Amino acid sequence: MKHYYFLFTFLISLSISAQVEKATFKPYLFMSYSDDIPDTHIYGAMHYTNIHNTVPDEWVGSFYQSGMMHTWYRPAKIYDLPDYHRDAYGYHSIEGGAGYKPANSFHNYKTPQKFTMGGVAGGFGAFSNGPGQGSPGFKNSRKSPTLRWEDNTGRYGAAVISNNLLFPLDGIGFEEGENNKMFGYGYYALPLTEPKSTTAGQNKPTGNRSWTLFFNTENFSGPVAFHTPYHWSKRSLTQESTIGRNLDNSLLKRSPRFQRETNNLPAKKWVNSNGDTYYKISPALMPMDADGIGRIGTMPMNMDDTMWNAVSNWFNGGPVASTNFNAKEGAVHIRTNTNFKASYRLDKTKYIASADFVTRVSDPNDPSAAAFKWKGDLIEKVEGRNLVKLPEYYVLLKGSKSPKAIAASEVPEESGLKALDSRADYENDWEFDNYNREAIYTPMLPEYTYSDKVVDAWKTPGPTAGPYYAKLEDGSTAVYYWYKFNEQPSILNSDMDEAERALIQKRIELIHTNWHSDDQYFPDPKQEKISLDKNLLVTPPKGLEVGYVPICIHQQLSTEKLPDFPEINRLETK
Template identity: 40%
Template sequence: MPGIVRSLCLLACVTFAFPQTSLFCQDSAGPTEAEMAGYLLVPHERVDKKYDAGFSLYVNAWPLLENYPGQRFQTGLFGTWMFAQSDTPRSMDTYSDIEGGLGWWRDTRFATETPKFIMGGVAKSFSEWANGPGAGKGRDWSKPNGKYGVAQLSPHIVWPPDGLNLEQGTNGKLFGYGYLPLPLADAKPTTAGQDVPTGDQCWTLFLNTGNFKGPVAFFTPYFWTKPSLKDASLAGKFLDSRPANPNKAIQMETQYVPAFTAVDSNGVTFARIAPTRFPHDAEGNSPVVHRVTAFEKSALWDDVQAWFAGGDPASGKVDANASVVQSFEPRGGSTWKLYPVGTPKDQRITIDWKAFATPVNLDASTYGYRWNEELVTKPAAGAQALVKLPEYFRLTDNNKGAKQWVAVQAKDVPAETDLANVIFPRAINHSAQPYVTPEESTSPWKSPGPAAGPFRIDLGDGSVLTYSWYRFADQPAILNADLTDQEREAMQKKVELLHRNWTKDRDYLPPPTRGELADLDPALLVTPPKGLEVGYVPIATRQERAPKAKAP
């Protein structure tokens, strides 16, 4: 009976009182709310610094948790952090990078079990960040904080401010992406009227998915330079002008997975985590990262620059001869820790990950895991191809006398802990506030304003996206990129060349050598109105939950 009451209490807390910070209506004798967090580390080959013009990689996309648990849930899937090369050690005083990827975030408003993608550009010391066109730090447009940091480039796909949607239910497929600089802007000796230079590198997101390929959007150079206006000594240290460091960390960063702990009558502590899964292929392995590639600047920049100067059209296909595929090392670790909520960092206890997961090189360019089948649960015949990690753990001492959590079977957890009756129900944020954009007639959203629209599309995450078509040079991000009218028009001409020549159905990034590509939500693929096929881009102006939306 206590377990049933607790389950009902949990359901009420999570489902109906969402988004409270607590997932648990705790009684004094029952399980204690806990969490799991940490990194999974992917060691790989270091390469020469000449490969300084970006990267591409393929990461497995899958629903990590069985049920989306609410807005406290924050974790990426496997991804990377691209910093500018620097002659001095990195510090928070100059921290700036591109660190987006697939995942779930606390500010995701229309989340499901299927991950979304964000660009994740970070300006100096997290002063601003930019996640996509119209998406950045916070939602207060009087403090843009990066929301104008990304400009839309593609006329074929519209970017939701809540994150780029994959097709709902995506599981075990590869999501290909990368960043390379395009010479869309010219370097400037001054910025916003000050003697602070801005570089010419427009770091552009390229995708390789099943239903869309090519460039999508780019960080404006001004996004990186803007913090230097307050400290001119920082000029020239960021990605607008500096080459990229090809030796990037590849990791899976998890900040919160819900869990509970309980103590039995013998004083032994047990824990249970929300059902957590990994992709599972026909051989019983979990491939997670594939074909990490670093590029020299000549891989794309030189041909495009010559084209913009009047030469022959560049194909846009990255030159494989100016790239290197970084190999993986058959090792790797985990810093996953499990602890009651509020536990100080120095008292959080690690999980014995290696007892049930073994890192492996599945081929020369694919990293993944094999599993201890006595501790994980393989998918049943006909079920989703997902292996479930251990749910239950016991706190014990390792051979060095340090505390650690070891995986145990459900039958080995005393019934008195009541952990078997804890549930992790699905949460839906029915009260999610819409994303909106400025309505003032003088705002860059209205002046000069769109050329066509608004249009509405229903997305697979249960939201409705409203968007309009803007002339590229008149989109809000470009109007806020510290460009003169002449500079904007020069950029417009370059973009029109791209729109006429670069289609969405051929390879730009090096393709994968294994697996199947994931699809984007088909609703995001749009067609320009007649007469606006070249030089115009779709810009989202509102995103809201669909009326009486049900869980996807």
């Protein structure tokens, strides 16, 4: 009887081991750069990140999140403290950037990445992703009749500067079909405001570091928007350890390393009777240029106070500041790439022996490029595109710590792994919801009736002209009005009195008059620059060419009927 029991349990174990089970694949990349940033170069930073599709078009959806090459810009006055600890001082950062955003409502397929600003103040309770964009969870707050637009904890943290680029509520997208091209972005502390000793009526200071977002792309360059100083200093009202130390007052902590964060991608596994585990990952793509080199990003730049001084002098009656950050020798410091590490994991803890198929190389034409080269027969070129597909199959032998990439011919037929060839094979394990596609509303929605000081800023004094419509590559229509710069909701909710708003209006008018979207701001990369969605490029209406900005007030699928937004033309009364 005992013999039959052991035979029975052995057969059961064979049955269990023969099942294909859910697994995960996490492709995480680390890029290290020369730690030689001069102590004076902490007024701003910028870099280029490669925009490429990391999954095939038919796999695009909100089931995962992946940033492109990015870093974290943090306040030196907090992070350089000898006793810094997150519990005592909180978390503060400008982070993220371009990538796959699971909270997005709309997307392209061939170029689905979008850009958001990622201004985290005092922990993730104050998260500014862009004009009208707070924490991702704030965007579609259907359970609240106010849609939580009365919460000034991030949605009003960034203000529009550009009068030639629309910043949609769902983030800035790229031209559909663009792939394996460089996108330049970064932040510089422009003196758009003056420092003051009080914040929201309390004796706590607000500085004049306006961390301004700059782009360098094929069809648009220059300042886009900025995090208002109040977005940072507001945290000091309840978090006294940050008084005078946040990004409204502080310059940057040096940031030596870049990463590309990616959460888990679908995979499957099968265990044979010997205890060896075989894996198949869903399709995962990486860039490769004609020379066989992949370049994740390049040219991290750190800037000194040259532009700060030039702009300050300009704003105080001096000559117009040049748009060229690199006009003065040494003002821009460009770092050299020193390492690239592909940290690919299966089931969270099992590190793949990635050196079998990818290795770091020094780019002969660009020492700043985070460059790598594919090797071996397991790397598959994607036909018609400058992409490669990572090895699909791996084996973790019993007793080994590192899975190794293998050819399909080495995978046992009885595993059933080779029969998995479509997204449908993974849908029982993963939610492929293709983004929520829900409209993004603001208090400008005609039926929005809630009223308080914060939400009333959308309508009082309100837009100058509109509505206007932009049909975007992501399948949505963005509705926008033209606001006087200092009458946009973010400025009205940034603790500025009338005199302060008049001053910043004057300074923005100088920028609109003298800085243009086709000027040179930063050195160009060796590789091609990517283009933004051309439908985001806008021209001010006649009479609003200087001092007015486009503010997105609604976004929804282009196939759906739009609300009836009121026609506004206040220009004649000015």
